Amino acid sequence: MKRFLLVILAIGVLAACKSKKKSGHGTDEPMTLEDFQALFTPGTLPYKLTPDTLQLNMPDSLELDTAALRFLTDTLTKGDFSKNEAVQLFPLQRIPGNVVNYMVVEAAGKSHIVGYLCFMNKKGKYLNRIRVANTGSSDGTVASLSLDSKNVIKISSEKKLAGTRSALKEDFYMVNADGTVTLIMTNSNGPTSAGQIFNPIDTLQRKQKFSGDYTSGDMSIVSIRDGDDPKTFQFFITFSKDNGNCKGELSGKGHYIAGNRGEYKDKESSCGISFQFSAGRVSIRETGGCGAYRGIKCFFEGGFVKKVEKKAEKKKKK
Structure with missing residues (x-):
């Protein structure tokens, strides 16, 4: 009987040890x-x-x-x-x-x-x-x-202005596997100046053939930068149509196909963009639903003219 009681006691002690909190406030x-x-x-x-x-x-x-x-x-x-x-x-x-x-x-x-x-x-x-x-x-x-539910991060920043007015800015991000984030779109009702566009990839390298900035008006741009290899590129697109009533913004990584064509396919949605490059121009067209990144009555489409870089302008003056 004593041996039986000792066995029961030992089992109880072991169970208590296993249930003991292993860490946290007040433990060593x-x-x-x-x-x-x-x-x-x-x-x-x-x-x-x-x-x-x-x-x-x-x-x-x-x-x-x-x-x-x-x-x-x-x-x-x-x-x-x-x-x-x-x-x-x-x-x-x-x-x-x-x-x-x-x-x-x-x-x-x-x-x-x-x-x-x-x-x-x-x-x-x-x-x-x-x-x-x-x-x-x-x-x-x-x-x-x-x-x-699609893992799109939206950060909304609101600042009170004079009277009852306020300025609202919404930044949309996607997170990458290494923990970095990519800005995919910005909405804002705050005051902006014509010709001023925040380009999140502006400082990236532009040595590849089609890298550069392509514009259509003051507030629409297709920005292309070098990718990780000659077959890929990074892009940022923003546009404003119908007197600012319809806007869109998208960034990501695309790849070149057939020499002067490129394409982008969003891994998180059906959104797709085709790029057609020619001498000093690029034309874009939606190949999938990109409604999450633009207004419902406008699309990622149209032709854009390549901007002449300042260095090139200086060489011409010489």
Whole structure:
């Protein structure tokens, strides 16, 4: 009977050891990746993060400690808070994605609160983060996040202007497997100047035959830059038609076919674009539905004339 009781006691001790919390606040044992992931509330797409959500009070007991932060980066809040400002980090959501997994972290300081979307690979390794929401910057701009079922990231920034007016800017991104993001479209109702276009690939190399900027009017451009090899290219397209009532914006990587033709196919949708290059011109045409990147009554189509580079203009003057 004593031996039987000892066996039962041993089983109970082993069970208690297995059920003991392995890590976290108030324990000395190292935190595992599973423990770290368990700190975040499981979620699914679509997902939204607003300034109102960030302003909800978070208990100090949920604050991420040093053991947890080793799974992220020690530069998570760099550039968003003053040097000596005390900042608390809280886990919000963990969401599985198509290419990467997402973890949403709140950073709360005395001046404002910021939301970060962290990208993790499928093995749980931290790759990168972007700032996606905040309760108010120094110029009064607030930002919110919308992550849809197709893994398109939309960051909406709103700034109050005089009276009851406000300026809204919406940036749409796709995330790559290495954690980098690609800007695919920008919508804005804020004041703009004719001829001023933000080109996210402007500084990239343009040594290939068809690389350069092709324009049609002040606010429409097809920008082509060198790819990773002679058979590929990077592009950025933005246009404004019907007095600004119909706009479109798209960027990505295409490949050359049959010498002077190129094509692009979006991996996340049916969107496709064909490029036809000729002497100093490019014509584009939709070959698939690109409605997510433009207005419903206009298309990615038309002819664009290549701009003469400044260096070439200087040579002509000589």
